Amino acid sequence: MKLIGRIGFAGAVLLLAAWSLLPVIWTAITSISKVKDLTALPPNIFPDAPNFGSYGKLFGFDQNSWDVWATMRETSLNSLIGSVGGMIVVIFLALLSGYAFARVRFPGRNWVFFICIATMALPGYAVMIPLYQLMMDMHLLNTYPGIILVFCSAFAPIAVWLMRGFIAGLPYEIEESATIDGAGRWRILFAIVFPLTAPGLVAVAIITFLGCWSMFVTVMVFSPSLKTLNVFISEFVLKTSIDYPMMCAVGVISMIPPILIVTFLNRYLISGLMMGSVKS
Amino acid sequence: MFRQHRARYGDAYLMIAPFVLLIILFVLIPFALSLVYSFKNMVLTNPDDIHWVGFKNYAKLFTDPSIRRTLGNTGFYVVVTVLFEMLLGLAAALLLRRNFRIRFLVLAVMILPWALPPVVGGVTWRWIFHPQYGIANVLFERWGWISEYQLWTVNKWVALLLVCLIVVWRNLPYASLILLSFLQQIPNDLYESASIDGAGKWQQFRRITLPLLAPGITIAISMATMTSMNLFDEPYIMNQFSLDTMTITMKNYTVAFRDLKFGYGMAISILVTVITLLVNYSYIKSMYKEEAS
Incomplete structure (x- = not known):
């Protein structure tokens, strides 16, 4: 059996x-x-x-394709900066807001939370053109802060929702005794809640990184000259034909950073919840 | 009154401030502007003649037959993909919760479909189902499932299901990861004491796992629904703008960004938003109930 x-x-x-x-x-x-x-x-x-000709071209082993290598380098760097930046900012936002929404019963809590989460239901096209105008006025088009902020506005709601769920699921007793000992909300958040939510934060980090990493239309619209890897890939898909080997080669390479992030963060997702730490 | 709140809740308001400001500036204000545009006859090729048209753009939604078709396709995608993503996602999450030696590896492998850029994934699937050079035709014929090479996207239902297959393939890791992270939060002691009390595996699943996983399931279903409401890449790559597989979001794009009929396009966006919110309302409401208790 x-x-x-x-x-x-x-x-x-x-x-x-x-x-x-x-x-x-x-x-x-x-x-x-x-x-x-x-x-x-x-x-x-x-x-x-x-x-391996496609890989040779991408990494500049082929003298005739140094421009491909240059674009490859540049777009990879842009993708990394945008995605890592977005991931860090979103983790920060989600930890702070998730804690406040889960643990503090402030007036207006439910409404603010509901409205912010409901923005996920908006199709991207519903905000694209006015946002373009706003970002032009703020000089954020084609800049790293611009890309990072747009990524964050797309992925922060789900991250906050997840973090609120994780924090609400933590046993309240430790925080309670810390409050009695006179610890303020910020200390409780960083000294107690932060380490306990490791698996939640890791899930948020992975989801945000992968979401940012695969952004395509958004980057085309808000940052047409500061291109990311996905925009580079789409250049191999032409109207009449597709350069399959090249496109797939860039695709394979662009899986490497997500795989590294996942393998690295994996162990916290799995081990973090030796929730035995509650006992001590 | 307010001063009292500020003293007691000031920290909380400070904590949510960055997030709320970001959403207001980057989502709510642009959305409010779009809402205004949806009541105008805004055609970007004709910027001198923009005026209020009341509900005309919205009235057009009911008479435009392509709206009904694209909405029908979108509904089909939502039902099929959400169902399979949740069932398979839960199965995968339960599998990955168990402690086995190569768990790290399997988890990393499971994430791969999601790490592959959507364009590449879509194009690879299309290549697999290519009528002439596709591996699907070769293998299915060799195994005797089909007698001759098929033009897969000719049949509307096959085309719709193919799109669903690609979407489920790509989004399964997402649902699974959310469920897994909530599963990890359930303390082991609960299962230990339940099995001491003589509860079987199925009983443990129903009495412990499902109720404690409920918030995670809510979030995962909502996310899957919202993603599937807004499909674009997969149907486009499989079948371009064919009405057989086109989604409401693609219709939205063609109206607003190809024909540049911006006012009407925004009315479609608002329609999608309202439907998505209505579909999600039951999940969100159940969230609130659970919170009130």
């Missing part, structure tokens, strides 16, 4: 991995295929000889 359970469990894990991985593998294979292999009939599942 136990053996059957274990086999079933392993099977389920394998299924999950295959479902997630197979299309990604297909992207990776495409990135090292020649166009000739892609359009062979019947299609080749595996290219006869891997061709």
Whole structure:
């Protein structure tokens, strides 16, 4: 019986991995295929000889494509600054607001919270043009602070909602005894709540980073000359044809930062909730 | 009255201030302007003739047949994708809560669809289902599921389901991660004492996991709904602006940004917002109930 359970469990894990991985593998294979292999009939599942030409171009090993390498460098840097910046600001906003919404019964709390969360229901197009005008007046178009603030306005509501949920789920006793000991709200927030919500913050960090990282239309509109990696990718998708190997190669490379972030933060998501810390 | 509040709640107002200011400046003010535009005949190619038209843009929503079709498609996407994202997401989260040796690795692998840029993911899926060179046709024919190569997007329902497949594939990690982070918060002691009391696995799931996971489920369902209400990339990449698979958001885009009929476009945006809020109302209301108790 136990053996059957274990086999079933392993099977389920394998299924999950295959479902997630197979299309990604297909992207990776495409990135090292020649166009000739892609359009062979019947299609080749595996290219006869891997061709790393696309990667060579992207990293400037090919002298004729130094401009591609320059754009690659520049757009990667822009993506990183925008996404890491957005992630840090959102974590900060979510921790502060999430705590206030979860633990302080201030007048107007429910209404302010409801309205801010309801903004998630707005389609991006509902704000795009007026926001463009506003950002032009504030000289935020094509700037890092501009990109970061727009990213934050998109992802802060969900982050605040999640953090409020996490903090509301924490046992109140520790905070209560700290209050009796005379600790103020800010001390309680940073000394007690902050370390206890590690898994929540990690989930928020991952969600925000990945959200910012995959932003596309927003960047095209608000920052057309300070391009991100996704905008660079779309340049391989032309009206009449798609440069599949190049596009897939940039796609594969652009998965690396999210993977690094997730693997690094993973352990806090999993171990953080040795909620045993409550006992001490 | 106010001074008293400031003394007692000043810290709380200070804590929410950055977030609330950001939302006011970057979302609420622009949205208010859009709301104003939706009552004007604002056509950007004709900027000299902008005047109030009352509810004319809104009246047009009811007579425009493409609104009904795109809304119908959007509804189909929402129902199918939210259902599968929640069921599979919960299954994946329950799987990943267990402690096993390669959990780190599986979690990282699960996130991959979400880390792949949407354009690349969409184009890869389209390539997989390409009528001539696609791997789906090759494998399905080899396995005897189909007798000849299929033009997948010709059949409306197949096209709709293909879009759903891509959307679920891409957004599953999102739902799963939210659920997993809430699952992690449930203390183990609860399960230990429940199993001492003789509760079975199913009982534990129903009595402990589900109720404590409820806030996470609410958030995950809401997020999945809002994402699916606003699909653009996946249907566009699969089928461009074909009415068979087009969403209301794509309609919104073509009206406001391609035809530059901005006033009418904003009326569509408002329609989408109202529907999304109504759909989410029940979840949000249940949140409030739970909070009041």
